[in-house]
Amino acid sequence: MNNISNKIKLRREQLNFSQEYIAEHLGISQPAYVKIEKGVTKLDFERLLKISEILEIDINELLEKQYIVNNFKNSDSSTAIGMVENLHQENQKTNELLIQTLFSQISDLKEENKRLISILEKLSSNK
Structure with missing residues (x-):
């Protein structure tokens, strides 16, 4: 699973959104959405932007890498x-x-x- 997929899953869970809910708003099936969260499906910019809107998160937060010195x-x-x-x-x-x-x-x-x-x-x- 890649970093963006991890952030998408984490944010969805923070909002208590189901995978079905996100999939419905993306116009895809729930199994197709699972592939996004697992990092199997490559995301184009437009799909990533739509996901960020649904998850109420700035797209830059999904894209940026956060590593703490600790x-x-x-x-x-x-x-x-x-x-x-x-x-x-x-x-x-x-x-x-x-x-x-x-x-x-x-x-x-x-x-x-x-x-x-x-x-x-x-x-x-x-x-």
Whole structure:
């Protein structure tokens, strides 16, 4: 289970929301939602944003990594280095997901612009 999935599950439990409740608000089945909490399903930015709205939590809280220095006190340096490397890899994956989503949104906006320009051109030629 990844960090985002853990935070989603924890927040859902804090609010006493059932998995069925969240799944219903996402428009998916309860088994599909379970896969989100287990980290099996990769989340795109829009789905993550919807989950943050349902769970009444800022999306940045779901995305940010919180490590407390006390967690490292009893760890040897190799464990701490491994945790930092995992954090770096998770941040890279999150950034890649955000970039992919933004490129997709840019593409959709370009198509919408083309459609609107076409409508405007038709309207201006009818005058």
